[in-house]
Amino acid sequence: EAGVAQSPRYKIIEKRQSVAFWCNPISGHATLYWYQQILGQGPKLLIQFQNNGVVDDSQLPKDRFSAERLKGVDSTLKIQPAKLEDSAVYLCASSLLLNEQFFGPGTRLTVL
Amino acid sequence: SQQGEEDPQALSIQEGENATMNCSYKTSINNLQWYRQNSGRGLVHLILIRSNEREKHSGRLRVTLDTSKKSSSLLITASRAADTASYFCATDSNNDMRFGAGTRLTVKP
Numbered sequence: 001e002a003g004v005a006q007s008p009r010y011k012i013i014e015k016r017q018s019v020a021f022w023c024n025p026i027s028g029h030a031t032l033y034w035y036q037q038i039l040g041q042g043p044k045l046l047i048q049f050q051n052n053g054v055v056d057d058s059q060l061p062k063d064r065f066s067a068e069r070l071k072g073v074d075s076t077l078k079i080q081p082a083k084l085e086d087s088a089v090y091l092c093a094s095s096l097l098l099n100e101q102f103f104g105p106g107t108r109l110t111v112l
Numbered sequence: 113s114q115q116g117e118e119d120p121q122a123l124s125i126q127e128g129e130n131a132t133m134n135c136s137y138k139t140s141i142n143n144l145q146w147y148r149q150n151s152g153r154g155l156v157h158l159i160l161i162r163s164n165e166r167e168k169h170s171g172r173l174r175v176t177l178d179t180s181k182k183s184s185s186l187l188i189t190a191s192r193a194a195d196t197a198s199y200f201c202a203t204d205s206n207n208d209m210r211f212g213a214g215t216r217l218t219v220k221p
Contacts, residue, residue: 004154033209042116042200042211043155056208091154099143101209103154 002026004104006092012110018080021107025073025094031055033101034067034077035091043091049075079109087111116144116201116212124218131188133215135201136181144177145202146186149214155200158186193221 005024013019025032030051035043046065047057051072069075079086089108093101119134143162147155161168161177168175174187188195198214
Protein backbone atom coordinates (compact mmCIF):
# COMPACT_ATOMS: atom_id res chain seq x y z
CA GLU A 1 0.00 0.00 0.00
CA ALA A 2 1.18 3.55 -0.68
CA GLY A 3 2.50 5.44 2.31
CA VAL A 4 1.72 8.91 3.62
CA ALA A 5 2.66 11.52 1.05
CA GLN A 6 3.80 15.02 1.89
CA SER A 7 4.81 17.99 -0.19
CA PRO A 8 6.91 19.92 -0.57
CA ARG A 9 9.89 18.10 0.94
CA TYR A 10 11.80 21.33 1.53
CA LYS A 11 10.76 24.95 1.79
CA ILE A 12 12.79 28.08 2.48
CA ILE A 13 10.96 31.33 3.17
CA GLU A 14 11.62 34.63 4.83
CA LYS A 15 10.02 35.59 8.11
CA ARG A 16 6.55 37.08 7.84
CA GLN A 17 5.88 35.13 4.64
CA SER A 18 3.19 32.45 4.40
CA VAL A 19 3.67 28.78 3.67
CA ALA A 20 1.42 25.76 3.21
CA PHE A 21 2.12 22.06 3.51
CA TRP A 22 0.08 19.26 2.03
CA CYS A 23 -0.49 15.73 3.28
CA ASN A 24 -2.21 12.75 1.67
CA PRO A 25 -2.76 9.99 4.23
CA ILE A 26 -2.94 6.27 3.62
CA SER A 27 -6.23 5.39 1.98
CA GLY A 28 -8.89 4.55 4.53
CA HIS A 29 -7.08 6.02 7.52
CA ALA A 30 -9.58 8.09 9.46
CA THR A 31 -7.12 9.76 11.81
CA LEU A 32 -4.58 12.31 10.60
CA TYR A 33 -1.93 14.09 12.66
CA TRP A 34 0.36 17.05 12.09
CA TYR A 35 3.54 17.26 14.16
CA GLN A 36 6.28 19.83 14.45
CA GLN A 37 9.76 18.45 15.07
CA ILE A 38 12.45 20.95 15.96
CA LEU A 39 16.02 19.76 15.48
CA GLY A 40 17.12 17.53 18.35
CA GLN A 41 13.64 17.17 19.81
CA GLY A 42 10.80 14.72 19.58
CA PRO A 43 7.70 15.40 17.48
CA LYS A 44 5.19 17.78 19.04
CA LEU A 45 1.55 17.20 18.14
CA LEU A 46 0.00 20.28 16.53
CA ILE A 47 -3.39 18.96 15.51
CA GLN A 48 -5.26 15.68 15.23
CA PHE A 49 -8.21 15.06 12.91
CA GLN A 50 -10.71 12.24 13.05
CA ASN A 51 -12.19 12.19 9.54
CA ASN A 52 -12.69 15.93 8.94
CA GLY A 53 -13.29 16.89 12.56
CA VAL A 54 -10.64 18.24 14.94
CA VAL A 55 -9.95 15.99 17.93
CA ASP A 56 -7.07 17.90 19.51
CA ASP A 57 -5.51 21.23 18.56
CA SER A 58 -4.45 22.31 22.04
CA GLN A 59 -0.82 22.82 20.99
CA LEU A 60 -1.52 24.59 17.70
CA PRO A 61 -0.49 28.28 17.78
CA LYS A 62 -3.79 29.43 16.40
CA ASP A 63 -2.72 33.02 15.88
CA ARG A 64 -0.52 31.93 12.99
CA PHE A 65 -1.14 28.25 12.28
CA SER A 66 -4.22 26.77 10.67
CA ALA A 67 -5.09 23.36 9.33
CA GLU A 68 -7.97 21.80 7.51
CA ARG A 69 -8.97 18.39 6.30
CA LEU A 70 -11.66 18.79 3.72
CA LYS A 71 -13.68 15.68 2.87
CA GLY A 72 -11.79 13.75 5.53
CA VAL A 73 -8.88 12.82 3.24
CA ASP A 74 -6.09 15.26 2.31
CA SER A 75 -4.99 17.93 4.74
CA THR A 76 -3.16 21.23 4.55
CA LEU A 77 -1.26 23.02 7.29
CA LYS A 78 -0.63 26.74 6.88
CA ILE A 79 1.61 29.18 8.68
CA GLN A 80 0.87 32.86 8.26
CA PRO A 81 3.02 34.80 9.03
CA ALA A 82 6.06 32.64 9.67
CA LYS A 83 8.57 33.34 12.43
CA LEU A 84 12.18 32.25 12.74
CA GLU A 85 11.25 29.77 15.48
CA ASP A 86 8.93 27.95 13.06
CA SER A 87 11.98 26.41 11.38
CA ALA A 88 11.43 22.69 11.84
CA VAL A 89 10.36 19.51 10.12
CA TYR A 90 6.58 19.21 9.79
CA LEU A 91 5.47 15.60 9.90
CA CYS A 92 2.13 14.23 8.86
CA ALA A 93 0.95 10.85 10.10
CA SER A 94 -2.18 8.79 9.72
CA SER A 95 -3.67 5.82 11.48
CA LEU A 96 -6.50 3.39 10.85
CA LEU A 97 -7.29 2.94 14.49
CA LEU A 98 -6.05 5.21 17.22
CA ASN A 99 -2.88 3.18 17.57
CA GLU A 100 0.00 2.66 15.19
CA GLN A 101 0.77 5.79 13.22
CA PHE A 102 2.30 5.83 9.77
CA PHE A 103 4.47 8.84 9.10
CA GLY A 104 5.25 10.68 5.92
CA PRO A 105 8.79 11.85 5.07
CA GLY A 106 8.15 15.34 6.40
CA THR A 107 8.61 18.86 5.09
CA ARG A 108 11.73 20.66 6.23
CA LEU A 109 10.94 24.37 6.67
CA THR A 110 13.65 26.97 7.00
CA VAL A 111 12.61 30.49 7.93
CA LEU A 112 15.26 33.14 7.26
CA SER B 113 4.54 19.59 26.22
CA GLN B 114 6.27 16.23 25.97
CA GLN B 115 5.20 13.42 28.27
CA GLY B 116 7.84 10.75 27.69
CA GLU B 117 11.43 11.26 28.76
CA GLU B 118 13.98 8.95 27.19
CA ASP B 119 17.19 7.96 28.87
CA PRO B 120 19.99 8.09 27.89
CA GLN B 121 19.92 10.96 25.42
CA ALA B 122 22.69 9.29 23.43
CA LEU B 123 24.10 5.77 23.38
CA SER B 124 27.10 4.43 21.47
CA ILE B 125 27.82 0.70 21.30
CA GLN B 126 29.68 -1.84 19.19
CA GLU B 127 27.94 -4.04 16.67
CA GLY B 128 26.72 -7.23 18.32
CA GLU B 129 26.14 -5.63 21.72
CA ASN B 130 22.72 -5.06 23.21
CA ALA B 131 21.21 -1.58 23.49
CA THR B 132 18.77 -0.59 26.22
CA MET B 133 16.77 2.62 26.19
CA ASN B 134 14.39 3.77 28.88
CA CYS B 135 11.31 5.94 28.86
CA SER B 136 9.56 7.51 31.83
CA TYR B 137 6.22 9.26 31.74
CA LYS B 138 3.97 11.15 34.12
CA THR B 139 0.28 10.41 33.58
CA SER B 140 -1.70 7.21 33.16
CA ILE B 141 -1.67 5.78 29.67
CA ASN B 142 -3.70 3.52 27.38
CA ASN B 143 -0.63 2.30 25.57
CA LEU B 144 2.99 3.16 24.90
CA GLN B 145 4.67 2.95 21.53
CA TRP B 146 8.25 2.98 20.35
CA TYR B 147 9.28 4.58 17.06
CA ARG B 148 12.53 4.77 15.18
CA GLN B 149 13.73 7.68 13.04
CA ASN B 150 16.65 7.60 10.67
CA SER B 151 18.35 10.93 10.07
CA GLY B 152 16.23 13.16 7.84
CA ARG B 153 13.39 10.66 7.57
CA GLY B 154 9.95 10.13 9.02
CA LEU B 155 9.26 7.94 12.02
CA VAL B 156 8.67 4.22 11.74
CA HIS B 157 6.52 2.35 14.24
CA LEU B 158 8.36 -0.45 16.03
CA ILE B 159 6.11 -1.84 18.72
CA LEU B 160 3.05 -1.01 20.82
CA ILE B 161 2.51 -2.23 24.35
CA ARG B 162 -0.84 -1.80 26.08
CA SER B 163 -1.22 -0.70 29.68
CA ASN B 164 -2.27 -4.18 30.75
CA GLU B 165 0.79 -5.82 29.19
CA ARG B 166 4.16 -6.15 30.86
CA GLU B 167 6.41 -7.40 28.07
CA LYS B 168 6.35 -7.72 24.33
CA HIS B 169 8.75 -9.08 21.74
CA SER B 170 9.21 -8.41 18.06
CA GLY B 171 12.26 -9.94 16.38
CA ARG B 172 15.33 -8.49 18.10
CA LEU B 173 13.21 -6.01 20.04
CA ARG B 174 11.96 -6.49 23.58
CA VAL B 175 9.78 -3.91 25.29
CA THR B 176 8.78 -3.88 28.93
CA LEU B 177 6.24 -1.70 30.67
CA ASP B 178 5.97 -1.01 34.40
CA THR B 179 2.87 1.10 34.99
CA SER B 180 3.56 1.31 38.73
CA LYS B 181 6.83 3.07 37.97
CA LYS B 182 5.49 4.78 34.85
CA SER B 183 8.40 3.52 32.82
CA SER B 184 9.20 1.43 29.78
CA SER B 185 12.36 0.03 28.28
CA LEU B 186 13.33 -0.95 24.76
CA LEU B 187 16.00 -3.58 24.34
CA ILE B 188 17.63 -4.20 20.97
CA THR B 189 19.64 -7.41 21.00
CA ALA B 190 22.62 -8.23 18.78
CA SER B 191 22.72 -4.71 17.41
CA ARG B 192 23.74 -3.93 13.84
CA ALA B 193 25.19 -0.81 12.25
CA ALA B 194 21.82 -0.40 10.49
CA ASP B 195 20.16 0.09 13.90
CA THR B 196 21.83 3.49 14.12
CA ALA B 197 18.93 5.93 14.50
CA SER B 198 16.95 7.93 17.03
CA TYR B 199 14.40 6.05 19.09
CA PHE B 200 11.32 7.70 20.57
CA CYS B 201 8.72 6.55 23.00
CA ALA B 202 5.19 7.88 22.59
CA THR B 203 2.48 7.70 25.20
CA ASP B 204 -1.20 7.52 24.37
CA SER B 205 -3.44 8.93 27.09
CA ASN B 206 -7.06 8.98 25.95
CA ASN B 207 -5.95 9.45 22.33
CA ASP B 208 -3.60 12.26 23.32
CA MET B 209 -0.22 11.31 21.82
CA ARG B 210 2.98 12.67 23.33
CA PHE B 211 6.52 11.91 22.19
CA GLY B 212 9.71 12.11 24.19
CA ALA B 213 12.91 13.80 23.05
CA GLY B 214 14.44 10.51 21.95
CA THR B 215 17.61 8.48 22.39
CA ARG B 216 20.23 8.77 19.69
CA LEU B 217 21.74 5.29 19.18
CA THR B 218 25.01 4.83 17.31
CA VAL B 219 26.13 1.28 16.52
CA LYS B 220 29.74 1.12 15.42
CA PRO B 221 30.72 -1.63 12.95
